[in-house]
Amino acid sequence: MNRETRRETDGQDFVKRSRLYREFLAEKDEIARHRWLESEKQGRDIGYERALMQWVRKHRDLWRQAWLASERDSG
Numbered sequence: 001m002n003r004e005t006r007r008e009t010d011g012q013d014f015v016k017r018s019r020l021y022r023e024f025l026a027e028k029d030e031i032a033r034h035r036w037l038e039s040e041k042q043g044r045d046i047g048y049e050r051a052l053m054q055w056v057r058k059h060r061d062l063w064r065q066a067w068l069a070s071e072r073d074s075g
Helices: 003-017 019-042 048-058 060-074
Strands: none
Touching: 019 048, 019 060, 048 060
């Protein structure tokens, strides 16, 4: 593995280990879950953008507080 490839791999590993990236992935999963639940309730796909906006308005603040607390407890 050459130096440039190793540097790219190290950078990708850093990103994957970062709290910000883990939070992004967890949030993305929650939005997908919200989309599925709301789509089931309405009997049609509500779409990603609508699910995102609803989730941010209704759930993000409390979810983020709980997620940060669990990160502190596990770290």
